[in-house]
Amino acid sequence: MKILVCISNVPDTTTKIAFSADNAAFNTAGVQFVINPYDEWYALVRALELKEAQGGNVTIIHVGAADSEATIRKGLAIGADDAVRIDAEPNDAFAVAEQIAAYANDKGFDLIMAGKETISYNGSMVGAMLAELMNLPYVSLATKLEVANGVATIEHDIDGGTEVLECALPLVLSANKGMAEQRIPNMKGIMSARTKPLTVVPAASADKLTSISNYTLSAGRVDCKYIDAAAPEQLIELLHTQAKVI
Amino acid sequence: MSVLIYTEIAKGKVKKSSLEAVNYGSRIAKQLNTTATAVVIGDADLADLGKAGATKVLKLKNDKLASLNGQYITAAIEQVATAENSSIIIFAHDFTGKEVAPRLAAKLKAGIVAGAVDNPTIAGDAFSVKKNVFSGKAVATYAITSAKKVISILPNSFPVELNGSAVEANDFAVNLDAVNSPIKVKEVKKVSGELNLPDAELVVSAGRGMKAPENWGMIEELAKELGAATACSRPVADMHWRPHHEHVGQTGVAIRPNLYIAIGISGAIQHLAGVNGSKTIVVINSDKDCPFFKSADYGIVGDAFEVVPKLIAAVKHFKANKN
Numbered sequence: 001m002k003i004l005v006c007i008s009n010v011p012d013t014t015t016k017i018a019f020s021a022d023n024a025a026f027n028t029a030g031v032q033f034v035i036n037p038y039d040e041w042y043a044l045v046r047a048l049e050l051k052e053a054q055g056g057n058v059t060i061i062h063v064g065a066a067d068s069e070a071t072i073r074k075g076l077a078i079g080a081d082d083a084v085r086i087d088a089e090p091n092d093a094f095a096v097a098e099q100i101a102a103y104a105n106d107k108g109f110d111l112i113m114a115g116k117e118t119i120s121y122n123g124s125m126v127g128a129m130l131a132e133l134m135n136l137p138y139v140s141l142a143t144k145l146e147v148a149n150g151v152a153t154i155e156h157d158i159d160g161g162t163e164v165l166e167c168a169l170p171l172v173l174s175a176n177k178g179m180a181e182q183r184i185p186n187m188k189g190i191m192s193a194r195t196k197p198l199t200v201v202p203a204a205s206a207d208k209l210t211s212i213s214n215y216t217l218s219a220g221r222v223d224c225k226y227i228d229a230a231a232p233e234q235l236i237e238l239l240h241t242q243a244k245v246i
Numbered sequence: 247m248s249v250l251i252y253t254e255i256a257k258g259k260v261k262k263s264s265l266e267a268v269n270y271g272s273r274i275a276k277q278l279n280t281t282a283t284a285v286v287i288g289d290a291d292l293a294d295l296g297k298a299g300a301t302k303v304l305k306l307k308n309d310k311l312a313s314l315n316g317q318y319i320t321a322a323i324e325q326v327a328t329a330e331n332s333s334i335i336i337f338a339h340d341f342t343g344k345e346v347a348p349r350l351a352a353k354l355k356a357g358i359v360a361g362a363v364d365n366p367t368i369a370g371d372a373f374s375v376k377k378n379v380f381s382g383k384a385v386a387t388y389a390i391t392s393a394k395k396v397i398s399i400l401p402n403s404f405p406v407e408l409n410g411s412a413v414e415a416n417d418f419a420v421n422l423d424a425v426n427s428p429i430k431v432k433e434v435k436k437v438s439g440e441l442n443l444p445d446a447e448l449v450v451s452a453g454r455g456m457k458a459p460e461n462w463g464m465i466e467e468l469a470k471e472l473g474a475a476t477a478c479s480r481p482v483a484d485m486h487w488r489p490h491h492e493h494v495g496q497t498g499v500a501i502r503p504n505l506y507i508a509i510g511i512s513g514a515i516q517h518l519a520g521v522n523g524s525k526t527i528v529v530i531n532s533d534k535d536c537p538f539f540k541s542a543d544y545g546i547v548g549d550a551f552e553v554v555p556k557l558i559a560a561v562k563h564f565k566a567n568k569n
């Protein structure tokens with residue numbers, strides 16, 4: 001089975017977010033970048049489990065500049081066989097999907113996996129767009145994935161519950177929590193990652209349909225109002241009369 | 247030109263997130279002096295669509311639409327959008343919205359903003375739309391520069407207004423003969439009886455401070471008395487104290503209820519990322535220096551095992567006196 005896992009490069013979850021003086025750009029100074037957790041813990045690890053059980057090949061693909069190569073190497077250290085970096089700025093979801101589609105179209109992947117969403121821009125879009133551009137079925141927010149005889153059985157989240165689907169390969173899915181558990185790369189993986197193939201592909205032509213003009217930090221909360229632990233009925237009163245939520 | 251709004255039915259009613267989308271789309275249609283057309287799959291009392299501002303309602307008809315398959319819905323909406331000459335299409339950023347809105351946007355080469363939290367600023371053909379980024383730590387203003395535009399709106403970000411009047415719903419037959427999805431639905435498991443966490447207006451959540459799964463009785467009782475859904479922190483789900491679908495945060499479900507009560511949760515940044523959109527946050531924690539208090543509106547410093555039973559009694563008392 002040939003599996004393609006789309007990985008994005010995001011600020012580590014504990015990053016303090018800051019912007020340029022004119023608020024037009026994210027300030028990356030001193031920011032530690034990591035593989036987007038949904039792509040790493042869920043999509044990539046499940047892809048590796050399937051490969052280990054059934055044979056095949058796991059390729060990771062990333063659209064981004066050369067400074068994201070440390071993140072790509074981490075994916076190789078976890079166990080991907082090879083990596084592709086498409087040399088384009090990932091600043092619009094549709095353009096990213098077009099880049100990946102242009103690369104993947106004639107490669108015969110059986111399964112293309114994305115994460116549920118990036119924790120930076122929280123779009124949840126690239127997987128669905130990729131499916132449309134490649135004319136493939138798409139399953140969003142998959143929590144379980146099994147593959148047997150060329151057919152995937154997938155559980156995914158829907159309104160008020162879950163749904164079990166069956167779909168002949170090839171297909172695109174986005175991975176959600178539940179699909180696999182985080183894996184920490186071992187020394188052997190880290191060593192071998194250095195010599196695994198990382199192919200850099202020039203950018204294809206793509207359409208940028210949106211752009212970010214401005215950022216603002218979200219307003220924090222005003223000071224917490226403390227209530228005596230012995231008198232929680234005061235909390236209920238405040239929730240009713242002041243916050244008006246009950 | 248018109249504005250198209252995709253809506254859905256759940257439990258025999260138009261979904262709340264769909265009504266929010268109709269409100270949103272109708273505000274845009276008013277500003278542009280055009281029709282707000284709500285399209286709906288399924289049958290129910292559709293009066294609310296008109297009340298929420300739709301000036302036209304179309305029921306999409308095709309047997310293939312029974313299972314809410316993204317490939318079919320995308321093709322169906324493309325057909326109505328062409329027939330209605332709609333270049334602006336609105337969704338709720340819910341399960342179907344996440345599956346269909348980007349797919350449709352790619353098909354139409356429409357710029358998309360997923361998870362909008364504010365009405366667009368319209369200047370000629372250019373829209374600016376705000377959405378949360380960095381898991382709620384910041385807000386970004388996106389410019390959509392393409393002629394066609396898709397916007398999905400973050401549920402629970404706008405109050406629902408129903409001050410319009412009902413309009414007649416007409417059938418719209420879509421032709422899906424050319425689309426054949428290989429996806430087959432094998433089983434649907436609805437979480438019955440429980441409140442659906444992403445839709446819940448009140449949420450009671452607990453973390454590792456509860457010490458053991460057998461201590462969740464009081465959490466469930468508090469939730470039940472309030473009519474709230476239950477949630478938990480990630481370690482609690484990882485240790486299988488609680489089911490995975492209750493895990494909220496950066497790597498779990500993101501929620502924005504009116505009230506979030508966090509009990510025995512330290513307030514790690516990854517936890518906050520999934521709950522900081524809540525309107526009101528209450529933190530109950532035995533450690534007065536617990537970081538969650540910095541993100542709380544109301545705090546109680548105390549042992550959950552003493553505070554929660556008192557809180558349950560207080561809720562019961564409040565309910566008894568309200569009626």
Ligand SMILES: Cc1cc2nc3c(=O)[nH]c(=O)nc-3n(C[C@H](O)[C@H](O)[C@H](O)COP(=O)(O)OP(=O)(O)OC[C@H]3O[C@@H](n4cnc5c(N)ncnc54)[C@H](O)[C@@H]3O)c2cc1C
Pocket residue numbers: 013037452453454455456478479480481482493494495496497498509510511512513514515516517520530531532533536548549550551
């Ligand atoms: C990439 C990444 C993603 C993550 N994603 C998530 C996520 O999505 N969601 C999430 O929740 N976490 C996530 N985490 C984990 C997160 O960093 C924290 O470890 C986790 O949220 C802590 O859970 P907790 O607050 O229940 O436990 P703890 O941090 O152990 O806190 C327990 C709290 O209970 C209090 N307490 C103890 N006894 C009592 C008592 N008797 N009464 C009242 N209070 C008491 C303590 O004072 C303490 O504040 C993620 C971590 C990483 C690295």
Ligand SMILES: Nc1ncnc2c1ncn2[C@@H]1O[C@H](COP(=O)(O)O)[C@@H](O)[C@H]1O
Pocket residue numbers: 005006007008009036038039061062063064090093096113114115116117118121122123124125126127
């Ligand atoms: N620059 C990128 N390169 C490769 N894959 C990406 C990139 N951006 C997003 N993705 C994939 O698309 C998923 C959803 O991203 P988004 O639509 O931006 O929330 C991510 O979890 C990744 O799997």
